[in-house]
Amino acid sequence: MSSRSYNMERVSPFFAPNRILLGKGVAGQVGQEVRMLGGKKVLIVTDPGVVKVGLTAAIEEGLKAEGIPWGIYADVVPEPPARIIDEAAKIAREGNYDTVIGIGGGSSLDVAKGVAMMATHTGKALDYVGQNMFKERGLTKILIPTTAGTGSEATGVCVVTDEEENTKKSYYSHLLLPESALLDPLLTVSMPPSVTADTGMDALSHAVESFVSVNRTPHSEILSLEAIRLIAESMAVACLKGSELWARYNMLLASNLAGMAFTSGGLGASHGLAYPLGTEYHIPHGKSNAIMLPHVMRFNRVACPEQFAKIAVAMGQPIEGLPLYDAAEMACEAVEQLIETIGLSSRLPDYGVPDTDIPRLVECALKQSRFFVPNPRNLGEKEIRSIYEMAF
Template identity: 35%
Template structure:
């Protein structure tokens, strides 16, 4: 059996990779880019930095900075209108997962029209929208190298998973220097998100030797460096390792899919506005413990790659160490419980059956080593409290 591997056409990795935007545009024959970003990237001066770099190469650009965390159907509409009313031939997606996910949706809707719901899974979107150059500024989502985007339909709080080659950026410029200003909270949330991507890709029923190699490499980079960047954001070596680890984890899950953590995470984010990486972090220990019995060897490999178990440890011992580590990591990185985050208990418990249905409908739990029932999902949600 063969596996199709889908990647950006260009993957530029390392210090100052973001300065290569003009040469990438030139190679694409594009001269009129729209920079899609958020207010924070403008405030930090990153958008201006990109514009200055483009201007030095006689390329004029405009900025759309109205993307929001956890993008919604209505939040991307202004961007779609901007693309439709402008004469843009490309998009530079600058920021964390939300601006890049927004840019992916805007690229398709801006060119082909329709509504976001028309493009949600199980439809596979192979149409090519405006070419996207993705420039991530967080080490976490990996969305710069994935064929996925997630947009929330605020009419029913559904996080719509949209899948296909049409959402894959044409280029990803992975420059760790853009993460040096990240605050500790975002560093932690995005870092655990990247770790979740790598682990879920590795244990996924859709895993392949290729995705496994990327996932293991990602865990070896993330495991020893996540605490380091949380405690010292100016640690260049640790930031660089996390950035590459995040991208490799993105490649892994883009080609092997995610599993139960993501399936259960999206409804929490949609209903209670919990940042995606944070809801993943809340779920990772409990879901891992639930799933280990059907993938003992693979989870033990994760423990060894992260660096909490050795080759001398049995799989059983390695897996015990893995669960202990995931809980300790959440404690050290100050990951709150749903209650500590401020979620109302009654509302959380009342919504559990709906969230379980939405999790199963997303398809992600089908990739899990143990495919859960709705009742088992509700049980895991209850454990979080």
């Protein structure tokens, strides 16, 4: 990547957590981290699955060792409705908690971020949906991912379901970035292959979409491309031989890099077209992206073939001597190959979605138009329909 291609006239923002600690066993240091940040009482926000497999144990031990009292809210559900944030924020306010530790997958981390904010804001969580709606930093946030995909611990984004409108809504604010993110690969080892595959594809979508986004920045490009390289190198092993800690470590790092990349550089149409698969058919978020990503890439590749050629290289494809558009196509093929290797499908019929549902999908995707702004190619109703048709 030539640094000559950067636009010096444009002011490029970069957002990241205040502190990131990465390493085997680092979750055990959470007590010292709370102390260092001045916390006196902690609310752990998580889901029942994380508690059941014992992943909160290291956190509770760490808090106990430092003599820090804690409470636990473990009722987070996938595709979390906004009312969950209101419910847990009430507990945080009434219990005088000053620190929220989110531990789990993207849903738990997003809810934890929302709870930390709503504990100090009036009204309902849905009142603050949109760009920069929060007025203050909220409670201290420490985020500990147990999956390698959403990168939520590295983003100023939080996604909730508006149950009344049956659609996903997002919060965007640098205030949502945590004071501290603890990345411990040991916490991701128990992830079953299917969850590893789904969440890994979410990270790959973040990396690819931010790399071709029209809002990409010098920082985001560097992070996106390295995330793509790490994922291409490690995802198959993480899925097929999950006990390999190096692969778990690389995926956790990649997910984190991709999170920082998209919180600065934006996402694109793959996320926009994947969200309806979550709200309409309850297909997990990462799997929804695995379905849409190759088709959106193929649609987008003509708009910035040089970026796609770089993706192909990062994924180990031999592009020497190929015309640019053929090299760009290699990126799409590499992603398809990876999806097949990890046992996923990019065909909607494989998930029980009939082609008669295309109009319904198009209608839902049109509500996600915020994702089409940074997409390298414009999308209207016709283009959205054509991409969904590619998935049949």
